[in-house]
Amino acid sequence: MQATSTDGSAHEEFEQLVAKAFSRLGYTANWIEGGGDTDVEIRSPEHIVVEVKARSNGQVNSLEVTNIDKHRRQRGADHAIVVAPGFAPKVIENAETTDLTTIAIDELVELLDRRDQYAVAPEETMDLLTRSGAFQDDRLDILDESIQARLDAGETLLAVIQALERADGPVETAEDVRWIVVGMEDSDEIPTTEEIRSALQLLAHPSIGVVTQDEDGYRVTTDYENGVQLVRSLGNIVQSSVEADDS
Incomplete structure (x- = not known):
């Protein structure tokens, strides 16, 4: 998954791998094929859209928040998550005010590791993923304490x-x-x-x-x-x- 996240020619494969990753977390997640829509839709335990951004330079420098929210409303979802290899500092700083969650691939892999090792309930990780802002080590610390x-x-x-x-x-x-x-x-x-x-x-x-x-x-x-x-x-x-x- 990390390799495809920085390969611009493998964006569909990256999207599918992200969908599978959320399924491994215990969610009901499906890849949405084609353009003009979100990339992954999570139906359970909450209704979430996931925008997947591959970047050859390893980070997203800006987000089209209006477009992401449009996709969320099209699907009738309650929240939006953006997955990418990484995010520029200004994107992380602005995440709190955009009413969405950003998560880097490395952090998603950390969640998968904890799910595989400790059978963490889907609701527990979903609670952390639906908090607006950047999903970073502080949220992993909360999960580790639990x-x-x-x-x-x-x-x-x-x-x-x-x-x-x-x-x-x-x-x-x-x-x-x-x-x-x-x-x-x-x-x-x-x-x-x-x-x-x-x-x-x-x-x-x-x-x-x-x-x-x-x-x-x-x-x-x-x-x-x-x-x-x-x-x-x-x-x-x-x-x-x-x-x-x-x-």
Whole structure:
């Protein structure tokens, strides 16, 4: 995709690759063939038009905002995104006032990497892409913080399952579970009692059913390996920690 973004003779291929990229993000996206229209239309999770700009010099120096908005209105879309190999500083500065989003190919590739590695939900990336202005590292930082929170939550779920599996019988309270985790973990970043309690509530939900609770306390209904598969099925939120355990 990066190569075609700077090849003026491959603009249709570039447009199609961008359409496929948005599909990989989990969107319903289609390439629009021909001129006088937008290049890619996203129908879900939101209705967006995407203008794709190949530039041999590696950057867009100006945008025809009126024409882009015309294409948006023609399609009845709610927002417009411009994809290019890069953008001149003045285009980035003006992006906030144009009610559209600019994103360079390298940033789009970064989004794809996070989608592939962490199964980031389409709605999460769409929220960042529909904020007017330039999509830059600050938005990737927001996404990375969200991913890290999910990883931490997944690790807590696995720690709770492992703690209950190691316990000799039911464990009465979330605080008791936490003390078992403290004994297991070789780390200063031990989950709080509230985080443990939240994990227990999630694992005890009828739709999951890995943990049961009665008057004697909490019990686990599966082993750790099955727990890993379950937590992985909740959205790959523990991919990094699971891979570390498998190695």
